[in-house]
Amino acid sequence: MLPRLPSLNGLRSFECAARHLSFTRAAEELNVTQTAISHQIRRLEDELGVRLFMRLKDGLALTKEGNAYLPGIRSAFLELRYSTEKLLESSNNSVLTISTLVSVASKWLLPRLPSFREAHPQIDVRISASTELVDFRKGGIDAAIRYGDGNWPGLRADWLMSDEIFPVCSPRLLTGDKPLKTPADLAHHPLLQVSGLTANDWNDWLHAAGQPPLKAKGSRLTFDLAMMAVQSAIDGQGVCIGRSTYVDDDLRAGRLVAPFDLRLKSDSGFYLVTPHDQAESKKIVAFRGWLSQVLAQPFV
Helix, strand or coil, X not given: CCCCCCCHHHHHHHHHHHHHCCHHHHHHHHCCCHHHHHHHHHHHHHHHCCCCEEEECCEEEECHHHHHHHHHHHHHHHHHHHHHHHXXXXXXXXXXXXXXXXXXXHXXXXXXXXXXXXXXXXXXXXXEECCCCCCHHHHCCCEEEEEECCCCCCEEEEEEEEEEEEEEECHHHHCCCCCCCCHHHHHHCCEEEXXXXXXXXXXXXXXXXXXXXXXXXXXXXXXXXXXXXXXXXXXXXXXXXXXXXXXXXXXXXXXXXXXXXXXXXXXXXXXXXXXXXXXXCHHHHHHHHHHHHHHCCCCC
């Protein structure tokens, strides 16, 4: 006969306390009292007839037996978590939650999303717009569209698209009192820009256009979100240093124009980021495939 398994609560308390080497932190993680953890561990030791922890003045330490027991228990709980996630995924495969930047959602993803819903009507899409990196485990996020170099440790990153950097403005600025004919004419207009990762776009473009450094320190209007800077350009409030992801649709619609031919290629780009253990789920595979199709053809 197989030996009777110890209490699952005791094993869970042991694995958590051994991971933290602290009853207090284990209690916080499991949302119980420190006393409850201590009792669970003591009961487990009594059931096994083995001492698992040494209670020291300055904290906890695993005994030789505890060190030998931990890898198997940890592996078992990882398998339990993985199996549970797979079960929940299969039973909730109809909801796909995507995290992305606010401007990417409003200026690029949402206008194209109807075609995904038409191709996959069985999948309900939820968009979580945020400038913060997400915790996939705690945030209930299935995938994220993020800008960067593709290096997010522990995650799968699939390349989507790059950006071109160039000025855009309302068509009215081309024929106004101070028309934009050459980059030197930018001295007569407010320069609209976005803070954060793209804050240096104007400086880079002006340098490439051969403009003096002083112009790069001229009148600026800075926004937290690209969509706000783009809308200000549409409203004729100045010249925005645009990125193709955020301005291409407005250029096609005639709401914006690119007054100069010079475009800079960005070293970074947009990626679809997913946890490795979810990357091949049906809903993410469907979304990834749809993104590839969308990016391979012009948006009308």
